[in-house]
Amino acid sequence: EYKIVYAAPERLASDAFVGMLSRCNVQLVAVDEAHCIAQWGHDFRPDYRRIGALLERLRPPRVLACTATATPEVRREIREQLRLGDRCAEVLRGFARPNLHLSARNVEGVAEARGAVFEALASALGDAAAPRGGAIVYAATRRQTEQWAETLRDRGWNAAAYHAGMAAEERSRVASRFADRSLGLVVATNAFGMGIDRADIRAVVHVQPPASIEAYYQEVGRAGRDDAEALGLLLCSGADVGLRRRLVTTGTDGAAAPPELAAKAWGLFRELLRYLDARTCRHDFILRYFGDEQELLGGCGHCDVCAAIDQAVDQTPEESDVESEATARVVRMALSAVARARQRAGLVAVAEMLRGVDDERTRRFGFTQLSTFGLLRDRSPIWVMDLMRGLLAAGWIDLTPTDHPVPLLTPSGAEAMRATGSLRFALPLERATSRARRAPQGRTASRASGEAGDALAALDAVGRDRFEKLRAHRAQAAKTRGVPAYVVALDRTLIEMARRSPRTRAELLEVFGMGPARVEAYGDGFLEVLGGA
Secondary structure: OOOOOOHHHHOOOOOOOOHHOOOOOOOEEEEOOOHHOOOOOOOOOHHHHHHHHHHHHHHHOEEEOOOOOOOHHHHHHHHHHHOOOOOOOOOOOOOOOEEEEEEEOOOOOOOOHHHHHHHHHHHHHOOOOOOEEEEEOOOOOHHHHHHOOOOOOHOOOEEEOOOOOOOOOHHEEEEEEEEOOOOOEEEEEEOOOOOOOOOOOEEEEEOOOOOOOHHHHHOOOOOOOOOOOOEEEEEEEEHHEEEHHHHHHHHOOOOOOOHHHHHHHHHHHHHHHHHHHHOOHHHHHHHHHOOOHHHHHOOOOOOHHHHHHHHOOOOOOOOEOOHHHHHHHHHHHHHHHHHOOOOOOOHHHHHHHOOOOOOOHHHHOOEEEOOOOOOOOOOOOHHHHHHHHHHHHHOOOEOOOOOOEEEEOOOOHHHHHHHOOOOOOOOOOOOHHHHHHHHHHHHHHHHHHHHHHHHHOOOHHHHHHHHHHHHHHHHHHHHHHOHHHHOOOOOHHHHHHHHHHOOEEEEEOOOOOOHHHHHHHHHHHHHHHHHHO
């Protein structure tokens, strides 16, 4: 009777249902959220494993498996589990979301986190009384959603909590109000989002980090679906890292998770920590993670890392893997401090030991008597904590899966500590004042605009003429595609094009901000302009 049947994979446990399907001459089986089939992915659901047996039984002429977030390893497992064979075509497209202003920050304490969230929402939505769109704030626990919803309501936002512990009717009411725009802001766990397709979501803020890059990109991708500018802010504190360590070692039933699954989950979270500490364009970091090299932007120009690169013009935009002996000494100092702490205290206390903080706590742990006490006394508390997180992300230290996680040296960390010579590690930058770090779009845009103006003034008459023609072409291309001008190319990119006057696609790829995706979409038009300039 029906042309299309929607079924949850759990339905495949019913022999009667599968038998009925086998009599229906099914012509297409489409699998949505196909990453769930991969045991080593971020959202494994065992019942998805039944789909391969179904396909073998039905042998439909067409099979389609779709997912928004799958690494090369997960894509390989999808093909294997669905038994798709070597002739299956794989289409990889659509990871790039250049209209999202991605930003990530380590925060220390509730006050700093609240300030960052308030500023982000005001920047993206404007006045709380009359916001220009909606927002989702994600937290890791049910209690945090309730607390943040109350905090935001006190601040004047029309906000409600959403989590799996609420009654089904209440969850449905919150989701419906958000969808019909009578509710502007939802504070939720990852239980919220499936089926949410509100186009005017202007911000997705994570007050605590999710479990993986895949989970993060799915959730932040709910912003800006109308292709207009939107903000994605990810916050993380030392306490959040400890919380996630406990979560990955606990199964859904509250018992200890199988060691191999806990190790995999912790590895996925460590990848997210690497994203948090990224020193290259955040969009390009994510595209590389998903193996989507063809969509690399060559620098989006407006994530927080690109903005910082524009502000620090004396630094290279390439990833700053430092191999100097000076860096190696600092890393070994920190690793030695973790080793000598002997799991007596948490990450913050070890950082204070390195900084030479002489107080009741460090004396109680015996840290003031260690040779590592005060080795990094010339560094700020934030810098040392950034360093410790970097060691955690690198896999050189780990946290115990206890109620109060403490750092310990891993085998690879012990090896790095004992080795001689340089280490491949990028030391953190000394962060600016909190106010400067919290300025997202406005200040970075004006700063970048000023620097672009200086670069434009340095062009000769021929270069300025080329720039004006390139800018006119960019405006037309943006209008034709219905996208903001910066998605086509940045001002800085046009200036560099005008100065260098590339003549081939290969030469265009060497221009800042012209990654493969932009060259493929817009390169020929720019080359045509330059050829006649």
